[in-house]
Amino acid sequence: MDTVQRDPAIESLSVFDMLKIGVGPSSSHTLGPWRAVQRWLSELAEELAEESLGLHDVEHIRVHLYGSLALTGKGHATDQAIALALLGHQPETVDVAAIAAHVSGLARAGTIELVPGHTARFEMANDIVFHIDARLPGHANGMTCEATVAGEPRSASYYSVGGGFVLGADEIPGAKNFLALPHPSQSPDDLLEHCTTRDCRIADVVWTNEQEWRSIDEIRTGLSEIWAVMLEGVYSGCHTDGMLPGGLDVRRRAAPLSRRLLGGDDAPTAGEWVELIQRRDFRFAEILQWVSTFAMAVNEENADLGRVVTAPTNGAAGVIPAVLLYHVCFSEQPVTEAGIIDFLLVAGEIGTLFKKGATISAAMGGCQAEVGVSSAMAAAALAEALGGTVEQALMAAEIAMEHHLGLTCDPVGGLVQVPCIERNTMGAVKAINAAELAVASNPADARVSLAEVIKTLRETAEDMSDRYKETSQAGLAVNVSVRVPEC
Template structure:
């Protein structure tokens, strides 16, 4: 597979799902962007058909809402989150949508977004078809697949990659470690040298800082927001109460004051553990509430890396550039898993989301704490090893139970993996990172489809049955 950038792995967007929300959102934008002005002028009606996992859990994941926002032309990086309900209500009330913010076209979400729960398109479990019906009754259609982590491909296309070759090509972990050894440098340094092919140093720092700031902002908002999550499960937000209890008062409104207050906290084991869990819960409660988060590498796993990054920044007193190195290292591990396995729960279960994010965070923290590249790779391997086979079984198709708590566990496992790797000579490792990537992919292929983000097995089925019997 050709090159992937760190900024392919980390994307700022809207929750609750990178594959079921952000991917369809971007597919809708792309469908209209690919139409000529003459074609758009002749469109009378739009229809969206959802297939496979997008149909089975699309309601809970907000797929129907996402395609409407995409058809409006809204950018998930910058759209005002609080404006989304108003935009959607306007479409519902009028039966029309302002395509790309320019042309009014007939569109009734109840009739024109069709969920085909029993049909899966051949290219991927997350398929969707857009149909534009023209004045003369003819149609223009395009099929897209949302392949995980916010990535989309049109039917017949290869997966998106960077156009330029990197000076240090990396297909697997052994490639990465060879480059580090031969150049006597860290993983973050190798990634930075590759990124310089695409952007200058100032641009890289600006973009990686924007990713960091978006992550920390999602933690901060989650720690300051109480209430109940949408969707009908009546899940109470917990991060607000946990953060307030740990601080002894509500979180400060200013992010700088908030971080300072956390850094001044006692650093006993139990309190630090509680903070890490709080950080992860905060992000994924924001994600579940259709807030802005960073895919890392997905939305369902968006809380793991921010939680471990916050642990590093608040309780390890790292140097100022620590967050940049942390995120560059994490991104490369994510790229290795995407190339060698998958980051899509619809393809591989939750091991592809929480497992990958935990591995990314473990490697990044290991380097941040002074570990060598082989120790960082070992940490990633340890973290994934203990997520192998994890199913994706969201109750009600909502990214809430068990998804939110899984981020806390993924973060704690990442920290444990990092510290274990720092206590170990990597030469003694019997399992390599490449071994565990291959094993994860084999496990994904063997996994029953009902455990791959369909809400047809596991907790989702058990709770649905129990609720229907009550």
């Protein structure tokens, strides 16, 4: 897998590291490079300040993309993310409807104003360089940011390691953000031990850990905002028709499916729309269609540079909202706001175990590391929400991940559309199935543990050909005939 130095003993990950509000279509190819450019500008400013210089002394900017960032960067909007970062926009707040205008304006200008009153040369067509035949040594998603100051180039390299996480060239994962937690869990066994010792749920352990970063009110508010973005993504996706951009001619399906399931009825807000669904009686087949609709809605928004939540990545952003909304709409007992927050806490914690023990990057592990991990996160959260024990929740995560092992990432045309959107529906359905199966089972009878599945994911990722890791060099990406711009 990646050759970036790893020391799992020092990683401290919050639920908010796993669930981030951002813009589609890819956390590793969009959010990661966005954050890398922001970090580089900040570090460059500090470096120049030590020499009594500043960003106003920058004459020219160039960004070099390598590996998967180069091979599928255009289809994944990496160039647009770089442009938005240079323009000073934030992924959480940028007006997604104005992204195209922002990017085209920068492309026409040929310069970038890093500080008021000073411009540096930056021609998007030439100064974002896609090195499709090269990669940096540390990770498949490598990039080098370069600035010319007083005629001399200054550069720094970064790696987008999945889920919007960024590492410097020689940085150890988690080293900068180490925090001694009351209940640190590097493995499922650690988490189980904490829960057993305290005689509590997974959510209770995570609540305690999260308070090392934030107050209780901040945790509640932050997770409520994350749920609001998830729900709005479903609602928007279920109310938007048309073709997705990029040239694949993929037609949005969530909106017509939603209309058909509701018989043409509708509601003006996401909350009222959910209530409308809750009041209806649906057959099993229709509930299954709703789960698929929820997942597709989010990922259609993601493919159209809409606002979504990395969960744990953008490419898998539809799984957790779909499973949580299934729980809200179709469970026998009403789901409270506290229940929604606990669901997200559990899902996020399970995601940290996969990031620490394996990978959440499709460029390193294929889609098993994205939709597979997301399915496991959702399965554990649903199992605990349904009243399952800690052991049953971990079993649910294991079942969901076990049946995603080996899943490749082969985006057609380098776009996060085919097969990505439908794969989220499969991940959501598997999560629900895994949770129900686990809650109805005795974990003592299980022959496979979550720890073993995480280890297997890591080993499978290491053995998988790079052609099946978000490079669009094999699988459906080469066997499906398309007419799209070169990616």
